[in-house]
Structures are given as C-alpha cells and as structure tokens.
Amino acid sequence: MGDENAVSELPNGWLQVKVPLPYSLKWVNAYLLPEQTGWTLIDPGLRSEEIESFWNETFTDLGIRLQDIRTIVLTHHHPDHYGLAGWFQERTGASVWMSKVAHANALRLWGENETFSDELTEAFLRHGLAEELENEIRIHMRGFREKVSPQPEDVQYIAPGDRFSMGGTEWEVYGGEGHAPGHLLFYDRESGWLICGDQVLPDITPNIGWMAGGDPDPLKSFMDSLRGIGHLDVSTVFPGHRNPYSSYQQRIEELLGHHERRIRKMAELIGDDEKSAFEVCELMFGARLRNNAHNLRFALAETIAHLVRMEKLGLIVRIEPAVTDGERPTIRYRTAR
Ligand SMILES: [Zn+2]
Structure with missing residues (x-):
C-alpha cells in the first residue's frame, strides 16, 4: 500500500496525506501541520491493518517518528476520519480534540452495548x-465498530466559537451541521484558509443522511449551515476528500442547488x-x-x-400507521x- 503519490507538500508547508479507503471515495485527507516541536494530525482515517501499515510506511518515508505526533484533531466522528484516533493515541500519547457532540455520537454508535x-x-x-x-x-x-477501535481514551473538546491554535495559526472554530452532528470547521481570516472536513467538498456532495436518534431534519441543518458560513472570505479550502480548492462560494451555491433539484426530482x-x-x-x-x-x-x-x-x-x-403487536x-x- 506504500504509495509515493499519497503525500503532497502543500504551498503552506503542510502535508496532505491521502489515506486509502475501501470505498468509492478512494481516500480521506489527513493533514499534517508542523508545530514548534512535532506535528498536529487532522483526521487520521479509518482503522484497519492495511491502513495501519500505510501510516507506518508513510512515516518511515517522511522521517517522522510516531511520538512526533503531539495533537490529533478530528473534524467529525465518521469512521473514515475518526477511526484511527484511538490507535494513534495509544502509540503516541497525543491529545485528541473534537467536539463534545461528535464524541458523544462516536460512543453512541460504536460504544459498548450500542443499540444504534x-x-x-x-x-x-x-x-x-x-x-x-x-x-x-x-x-x-x-x-x-472494529474500524474505529480502540476509541480514544482521553478526549478534549473544541466548540464552535472557540479559538484553537495549530500549525502556528490561531483558528476561528465554526460548526457545520447536516453531514455529521457536531462537525467542526477551522477558519483563518488572515490567510483565508478553511479546514472544512466534509462540510463543503469539491466534486462530490457530502451525504446528508437521516439517522435514528439523530438530527430530525439534517437537510435543513445542512442548508442552514452552508448559508451561515457562505459569507466567509475563503482563499483555500482544505477538504476531507479530493484536493484543496479555491472556488468556495461557488461550491456552496452548487451544493444548495443540488439539494433543491433533488427535492423537485423526488416530488x-x-x-x-x-x-x-x-x-x-x-x-x-x-x-x-x-x-x-x-x-x-x-x-x-x-x-x-x-x-x-x-x-x-x-x-x-x-x-404513518400506528405500530400494533407483531406488525x-x-x-x-x-x-x-
Ligand atoms: Zn468523510
């Protein structure tokens, strides 16, 4: 699985690592941000033996030691982003940061005795x-469950409205709903950079799915969220899938239009x-x-x-007919x- 094209050095000095996925999405982007000492790792990927080997080989190639990973940041709790957080924490002692809502969802969906x-x-x-x-x-x-295990033992919380320092930048934290409850985005006004997870993907529309016990109206949450962050002056978007891109406001319009068309089609x-x-x-x-x-x-x-x-x-x-015995x-x- 060692793929030399898996790592790109971005113009701002970060590393974009295309972590393989066994789905049609093909890869999830992990970002490595250099710190004064060590690195911050955003969204390490799904846990499987192949992907563990992928990371071991990638770090060997890059000359990064596991213990150089000091901080792990998760944009949201979906397995393709969060899955390896616990595995990395066990090996590195890194602190793990995500939203409280995202963490609660991870435990509800894949914790001991889950009923989800x-x-x-x-x-x-x-x-x-x-x-x-x-x-x-x-x-x-x-x-x-096995693709997110072990789950991180010790998690620290970030909330929308917070400031969060990583990679030498003090980020403004935004929330994004609809794709995943408690999804986080990180925005830097000065550079116009936006780390957006899956909220505003290029080329592909993020899945907006109704989940038992979750957001009762995720499509409304998603569209409201997009409108809420549409005004940001963004120069480069660092997405969870595909490659960094710049046509941010156009992409938001396209996503809103896509769901309006889909509603008409379903009608x-x-x-x-x-x-x-x-x-x-x-x-x-x-x-x-x-x-x-x-x-x-x-x-x-x-x-x-x-x-x-x-x-x-x-x-x-x-x-919705009432549920009766055995029916x-x-x-x-x-x-x-
Ligand atoms: Zn994803």
Missing part, C-alpha cells in the same frame, strides 16, 4: 426496507402514488444498490432526509394536495 445498529435497521424496515436486506444492514452497521418520483422511502430510494438511485449495503445505507438515509424536509415544506404528507406497518408518503 438495531435502532437504525428497525427504522429502515419501517421505511420499507426489503426484509431480506435486514441482516445485511445490521451486520454492516456493526462492522464499523416527481412520488407522483400520484403513495410510496415508501425505500421505493423512492430505488427509483432515485437504482435497485442495484441492493448488492451494496454500504451504498444502500447512505442512499436510504439520504432519501429519508429529503422526504423529511419535503414534508416540512408542505410538499408531501407522511402516512410493522410501512411509513409512506404522498403528494400534498
């Missing part, structure tokens, strides 16, 4: 998930019939998703997030009249 996998699977079944996919989704969700797909979220999902994203639990889970969560928003906008009506009636949506 069951809650999400049950919610998906109520939204019409084909029953033959029930176990696949549950196993898929439980499978993330069309519902048409004159009642449909479950799973039916809308298959019409929107294609039935081949049944062969890929990872993508199916993202697609269904994304569909529900849009349907929730459309209901709040008064475009559709939710029909699991499907939630359906129809066009509002």
Whole structure:
C-alpha cells in the first residue's frame, strides 16, 4: 500500500496525506501541520491493518517518528476520519480534540452495548426496507465498530466559537451541521484558509443522511449551515476528500442547488402514488444498490432526509400507521394536495 503519490507538500508547508479507503471515495485527507516541536494530525482515517501499515510506511518515508505526533484533531466522528484516533493515541500519547457532540455520537454508535445498529435497521424496515436486506444492514452497521477501535481514551473538546491554535495559526472554530452532528470547521481570516472536513467538498456532495436518534431534519441543518458560513472570505479550502480548492462560494451555491433539484426530482418520483422511502430510494438511485449495503445505507438515509424536509415544506404528507403487536406497518408518503 506504500504509495509515493499519497503525500503532497502543500504551498503552506503542510502535508496532505491521502489515506486509502475501501470505498468509492478512494481516500480521506489527513493533514499534517508542523508545530514548534512535532506535528498536529487532522483526521487520521479509518482503522484497519492495511491502513495501519500505510501510516507506518508513510512515516518511515517522511522521517517522522510516531511520538512526533503531539495533537490529533478530528473534524467529525465518521469512521473514515475518526477511526484511527484511538490507535494513534495509544502509540503516541497525543491529545485528541473534537467536539463534545461528535464524541458523544462516536460512543453512541460504536460504544459498548450500542443499540444504534438495531435502532437504525428497525427504522429502515419501517421505511420499507426489503426484509431480506435486514441482516445485511445490521451486520454492516456493526462492522464499523472494529474500524474505529480502540476509541480514544482521553478526549478534549473544541466548540464552535472557540479559538484553537495549530500549525502556528490561531483558528476561528465554526460548526457545520447536516453531514455529521457536531462537525467542526477551522477558519483563518488572515490567510483565508478553511479546514472544512466534509462540510463543503469539491466534486462530490457530502451525504446528508437521516439517522435514528439523530438530527430530525439534517437537510435543513445542512442548508442552514452552508448559508451561515457562505459569507466567509475563503482563499483555500482544505477538504476531507479530493484536493484543496479555491472556488468556495461557488461550491456552496452548487451544493444548495443540488439539494433543491433533488427535492423537485423526488416530488416527481412520488407522483400520484403513495410510496415508501425505500421505493423512492430505488427509483432515485437504482435497485442495484441492493448488492451494496454500504451504498444502500447512505442512499436510504439520504432519501429519508429529503422526504423529511419535503414534508416540512408542505410538499408531501407522511402516512404513518400506528405500530400494533407483531406488525410493522410501512411509513409512506404522498403528494400534498
Ligand atoms: Zn468523510
């Protein structure tokens, strides 16, 4: 896995490390910021044996010793960013920083005795998930646990509105909702740099997914968040996936437009019939998703997030029969009249 193209030195002296991912996203960006002594590591990646080897080889190539990593900063708790935080902390003693909300989510989703996998699977079944996919989704969700273990023992919190020093810059901390609860962004007014995690990705639209027990209306949170940070004067965005880019405000407009179009498309797909979220999902994203639990889970969560928003906008009506003994009636949506 040792790939010499995995590390790029950026014009500002940081290292961008493309940490491999076993998904269609291909890689997550870790950033290494030089400090007076040692380095700060942002978003170390998913935990697996291959990725541990990748880091060992990368550090050997760079002449960085593990103990040179003094601080680990996480933009959000998703496994592709947070997964190796505990592994690194065990080996380096580095302090780990993230938002309190993100940490609480990591523990709820992947902690001891978690119930989230069951809650999400049950919610998906109520939204019409084909029953033959029930176990696949549950196993898929439980499978993330090993990809984030060990979780960091000792976590320190950063909150929106704070100032946070790293890489010789005193950053303004912003919050970004919708993609992940408690997501953090770091902005420097002087240089115009923005470390944005997955909030404002180039080329790809971050997944906006409804999650059992999470944000009840994540698409609204996401769009409000984008509008809230759209005024920042940004020269370079350092995203969690793909490469650093500069067309920040244009990208925000594109993302807002994308979700507005998707809402109109889903309204069309519902048409004159009642449909479950799973039916809308298959019409929107294609039935081949049944062969890929990872993508199916993202697609269904994304569909529900849009349907929730459309209901709040008064475009559709939710029909939710009461649960009775042994029955699991499907939630359906129809066009509002
Ligand atoms: Zn990500």
